[in-house]
Amino acid sequence: MIGLIQRVSQAQVTVAGEDIATIGQGLLVLLGVEQGDTDEKAKRLAARIAGYRVFADADDKMNLDVRDIAGEVLVVSQFTLAADTKKGRRPSFSSAASPSEAERLYQVFCQAMAQEGLQVRTGQFAADMQVALVNDGPVTFQLSV
Secondary structure: OEEEEEEEEEEEEEEOOEEEEEEOOEEEEEEEOEOOOOHHHHHHHHHHHHHOOOEEOOOOOEEEOOOOOOOEEEEEEOHHHHOEOOOOOOOEOOOEOOHHHHHHHHHHHHHHHHHOOOEEEEOOOOOOEEEEEEEEEEEEEEEEO
16 A cells, blocks of 8 residues: 655645545645555554654654644545556556455545544545645655555
8 A cells, every 4th residue: 555645735636627625734645555455554554644744843844743733634546656667668557456445445544544633535536536736845755554
């Protein structure tokens, strides 16, 4: 399971011209689910992201996590994170989880983030989404379990 996290001052997801989720300061999480991922991995990644210190403290050091700043989280499914790009000119998605299992684990992950005490908004699984964000920094990290 892969989480690409971006520190944002705002982010928004639109589907078919309709805004379905918007957050202010916090994290945009692009989540890729791979074959072999489990509920336990989803929960571990959620806890890791919730506690990941990417926000500045009073000394301008990255010492605060998203909960410390009362930030929000927007989680967007992104199967392309599971792509194999090692050879050729076209990515292979053979390591991505099946759509039904990926959706189930996406939901487990989102619930685990909420259980970490976070305000969680979500994209629409398997939809053609437009994601707009203001990356604060820019700060982007890839975490996996």
